[in-house]
Amino acid sequence: MSVQETFVSLLHQNNTRLTQHAQDIFDTLKSQKRPLSAVEIYEMLSDNGSKIDLSTVHRTMERFCGIQVVQPVYRDKATLYELSHHFVPHHHHFTCTQCETIYEIDTCVMDVLESSVGDLGEVTHHSVELFGVCNRCV
Ligand SMILES: [Zn+2]
Ligand SMILES: [Zn+2]
Ligand SMILES: [Zn+2]
Incomplete structure (x- = not known):
């Protein structure tokens, strides 16, 4: 399965609709290859002209964590997120x-x-x- 197919099937298994914002957030994490905070994701998407707001990013990250699209990397200042073991090897x-x-x-x-x-x-x-x-x- 391709990365995109895996992503879509994780959403489907959990009865989650694939929105444009969810796709944009996923693509951002995929392209960066390092853990990002919700604020960083929000800023990158906004710079690219997306009309997404920060609370949508926060909500999407919580949902993505719950269905294991992403995994959290805990830091003092903010929780960071990266793609889960479904997409990247254990490290x-x-x-x-x-x-x-x-x-x-x-x-x-x-x-x-x-x-x-x-x-x-x-x-x-x-x-x-x-x-x-x-x-x-x-
Ligand atoms: Zn990592
Ligand atoms: Zn250093
Ligand atoms: Zn290990």
Whole structure:
């Protein structure tokens, strides 16, 4: 399935209508390849002439999170959003605390930790965020 077909089928499975605004927000996230805040998405769409308002972006992001079109990346100032595992491979982030750049990390070595859960239950997912100072800032 193409990215667009996956997107449409996630909406259909959850009885959600595909609006132009929803499509525009999805396309913005797809083109940026980094987590974006609702305000950033709103500003990018407005710059491109969209008549969308900020509350619509917020509402759409909540809905997208609920049906796993996007996943949240929690930050102090604002929650960021990126396309979910339905669209991008599993990865982690290294965030520079100086310039706030978010770098994508493809390696995942969580198996040991996950297996240490052992008899306590079954791990369904994990979220690990790395912070530090990037080479451009040291
Ligand atoms: Zn930096
Ligand atoms: Zn990411
Ligand atoms: Zn991982």
